[in-house]
Amino acid sequence: MKFSSSTFGALGASVLLASGVGAIELDITSPQSIKDAAKIAAAGLRLWYTGDRPGDVPGNLPDPYYWWECGAMFNAFIDYWYYTGDNQYNKITEQAMIHQIGDYQAFMPPNQTKTLGNDDQAFWGMAAMSAAENKFPDPPSDQPSWLSLAQAVFNTQAMRWDTTSCGGGLKWQIFAFNNGYDYKNTISNGCFFNIAARLFKYTGNQTYADWAAKAWDWELAVGLMSPDYHYFDGSDDKINCSQINHIQWTYNAGVHMAGAAAMWNVTESEEWRTKLDGVIDAASIFFSKDAPNVMFEVACEQNGKCDVDQRSFKAYLSRWMGYTAKVAPWTREKIMPKLEASAQAAAKQCNSGENQTTCGLRWTNNGVNDGSFGVGEQMAAMEVMQALLLDEVAGPVGMDTGGTSKSNPEAGSQAEDVPISFDDITTGDKAGAGFLTTLVLIGVLGGAWWMVS
Template identity: 40%
Template sequence: MTFRLIWQFLLIASLTTALTVKENDRASFVTAAKSAASNAVSYYNDRQSKDIPGKFDGTWWEGGAFFNFLINYWHWTGDSQYNDIITEGLAYQAGDNNDFYPSSVQGTIGNDDQEFWALAAMTAAEQKFPDNPKAGAVGWLGLAQGAFNDFMDRWEYDKLTCGGGLRWQLVPTLGGYTAKNSISNGAFFQLAARLYWYSGNQTYATWANTVWDWSVQSSLFNNQTWKINDIVNIAGDCQNPDRSQYSYNYGSYAAGAAYMYNKTNGKEEKWKTGLDGILQMTWSTFYPTKYGGNIISEVICDPWARCDRDQLCFKGLMASWLSTIALVAPYTSGEVIPKLTGSAVGAGQSCTGESNNQCGQQWYAGKWDGTKGIEQEMSALSVFANSLVAFAYEGTAGPVDADNGGNSTSNPDGGGKSGEYKPPVLKDITGGDRAGAAIVTLLFAGAWIAIVLWLLRAK
């Protein structure tokens, strides 16, 4: 009996230490990434909605993040076994208009949901992930451009709706319709910056500047403290922020600033200042010194292991964006890479659950926290795979653009025709309008006085 118990203990111990990640051991990162990818894809294949390519149970946007992480996994490890489900899912959810706004989700999603799919397509273009080989299929670059045109078409200029910005959600029946949030505008900014970086088209640069400048003046984020808030309400002229702190808000703007810094050859101080400011606030907010300073924590929910499905994905998104930042703004790599690899080591310690190395959400805990699910596996997959940037040779692993190896098919006129509800544009009130209103008021008041006097005389 004693021998059997010892044997069982050794067996369990061997299973729960399989994801030991060592900072200077590339193979350990690859092994961990393969384990998390296998678990994530198993969840994906076992979902109730598995007959719909790309569709997650109970959420839609996470499919875009999932494929983004798998594309990066393929790029960094060379493992192509999941490429078919990536192509199938991205192509199916692109919809009839080739802009990631399929009819199945119209009326129920926000701009940010659609943006994560567009950013996944942009990653595919930058990583030279093979375009969909189906005859007549639009390339990944073209799908990202189609979605961009939707967002451009939805931008609001009316002073009564804060003089710019994208709403969080798209139709009046949704709660987020009356608000504008950082991730919707930050992801649009990042998409514009990446399209500019890839294509060189100045229109995208103009939009990147427009979104960044509006975000600053709206109080979504402060370009002196670099603290990024979550959401503002239109009724308060976008000056009454919800100050909740989420890592993906910071990552979305930081990545866009890095692309703009690179494309402008570091000559526009705006982008270096912005990137540096956001990164420093990111480190101080989401990499607590009490956990060593190099392990990311989603501070609003991680300490209590109560992150919801959306929040569980944020660390994975941050890892994806930090990896790219280290490549397109290489002067940051000295700070960025330790944050990635430190988080990967912590994530590895959390991935010891059950008999197949299930990953938890508290990467700083040094053990599995008892939580599991596709989102935990997705974020772990992302940090393991994207930390491989630490072992990349300079100039060999970065994203490609249209002039340096990029071959995804363009479709700059796509999208922009989805037909979602648009609020009426109210013109500004002029002095003539006020004068006319005053005249009408006087005439109306005079008519009432005349009627009252007539009634009094009639008595």
């Protein structure tokens, strides 16, 4: 179902009517205050979702939002339940996740084929991974487990690892008839790395670790990642990735940060500690000097050029900074001041009313709402506030640490005649009972830095 202009206008008017009401109250030293603030932001986010209405499609957002962002939104609701214990959005989350499973039980619904990218699929896969890690209530027994859904996404994507150009990597789009098929973008490969690393942490299966390292090393070799851990948008495989689009986005830093944190958590190696430390330091580019430690989207926020997708990106850096601080506790000293300052700034520029709250894009606006509102803005504010509750939760589980989601290492392998080759099943596996880039391709020949000016 799509919003009619009158429906959208009514919602917009109701949101704007709240603009004169005070900001969300947030005391970062009080878990209850943080929960109360996150609850207000979550209620505002829920207003945008229509997929549970009669005649609508569970798991879809109305125009102008693409399918991937709905997967990202339900990940946010899974995290909300995990951090706060409030289960009021669990039912719509389970309904949406199951409805969108699609082909190969790998989040490949046929009605999304014309726009289905590896990053789109991965955002739903990462939501399933979060559900497994956070012990989100298991789906009905006749449905695949959360863990197996993430494994199916990994397997289908590993089969697509493309060595015909650029020495490897995933293409942005899954199908050759889609625009962007010749682009190898960082978010698709970063999401693949993230899922592989977290599957390694959850299951202990070395195959996932090997693929995570392979994806990381390829990104560095081809130039999507710099030696000092800055992440760029992507490159055209028709020129063998010989030139890179150097725009930097928050979500590229975040997705690699969380994956590196998972790898360190399992290995406790100096190699992954160094890498994770480097990613965190390089992510400082996304924190304002004028409003110290407040997150902003460096490529488009200050010049007002953020599109619908890009207005959600801070949600994912916030999400994965919280994850990182939890699974790699030594990172807290660097991460928590940024999360706290950003959460306070986000709360100050949200306009809260009795029945709804709208949060703007520019947290650096010194408490003034910039008039931008939508799913992305709301989700970002919610994520950065609820991440402050990381000390209230035990942390992501694995098969040997209380996880209940069943493992299926071969999930999704039916997508190809030749399935993925796995190493020997680990003890953890046996215990299994218990771009996204929607921006139009920016030319890599010539400066894409117009967005930063």
